[in-house]
Amino acid sequence: MNTAVKRILISKRKLKNINKRLGRQITKDYKDKNLLIVCILKSSAVFVSDLLRNIKCDCKVDYISVSSYNGTKPTGNIEFKKDIDINPEGYDILLIDDIIDTGNTLKYVKEILLEKNPFSIRICCLLDKPYGRKADINADYIGKIIPDEYVIGYGLDYDEKYRNLPFIGILSDEQERR
Numbered sequence: 001m002n003t004a005v006k007r008i009l010i011s012k013r014k015l016k017n018i019n020k021r022l023g024r025q026i027t028k029d030y031k032d033k034n035l036l037i038v039c040i041l042k043s044s045a046v047f048v049s050d051l052l053r054n055i056k057c058d059c060k061v062d063y064i065s066v067s068s069y070n071g072t073k074p075t076g077n078i079e080f081k082k083d084i085d086i087n088p089e090g091y092d093i094l095l096i097d098d099i100i101d102t103g104n105t106l107k108y109v110k111e112i113l114l115e116k117n118p119f120s121i122r123i124c125c126l127l128d129k130p131y132g133r134k135a136d137i138n139a140d141y142i143g144k145i146i147p148d149e150y151v152i153g154y155g156l157d158y159d160e161k162y163r164n165l166p167f168i169g170i171l172s173d174e175q176e177r178r
């Protein structure tokens with residue numbers, strides 16, 4: 001196993017099952033709606049690519065990019081990098097992120113999207129760290145609630161590394177001190 005990983009929290013097999021369950025729920029809820037999936041780059045990219053193949057209703061997909069972390073600490077400052085290309089007016093947006101921690105990122109992105117007059121917005125996150133919450137926001141679809149530890153893999157990075165690990169692991173203490 002990679003030395004940056006203290007232990008595996010969610011295995012490849014469990015991730016597959018989470019994606020199947022979320023895909024089924026989303027398909028059922030959006031089959032008669034006008035679904036526009038908006039993914040928050042970069043860290044949700046791996047999750048979204050697997051989840052998308054479990055969503056069996058018509059949808060469009062777009063990407064928005066923001067960044068907020070420095071090492072393992074949220075900076076509190078969110079930098080806007082790329083807007084969506086599709087006009088979401090009249091669409092039912094499903095906003096997808098890898099993890100909700102303080103909630104500041106999702107609150108910021110949701111407000112940007114609400115200004116564009118979509119019909120509705122819901123949120124789907126692979127992971128939820130409820131103990132870190134600062135903003136008044138929650139996800140409607142959650143893959144798994146996890147403890148307040150810094151996790152890497154399956155798209156989630158530490159200093160832009162480890163996104164390619166095929167599982168979710170807890171970052172080793174040694175890495176975190178660097």
Ligand code: IMP
Binds near residue numbers: 043100157
């Ligand atoms: P929030 O704004 O604090 O809710 O954090 C949202 C963003 O911070 C997520 O989209 C992640 O990219 C990143 N993040 C939060 N916690 C972790 C973690 O444990 N590992 C890697 N990235 C994280």
Ligand code: MG
Binds near residue numbers: 041099
């Ligand atoms: Mg992210």
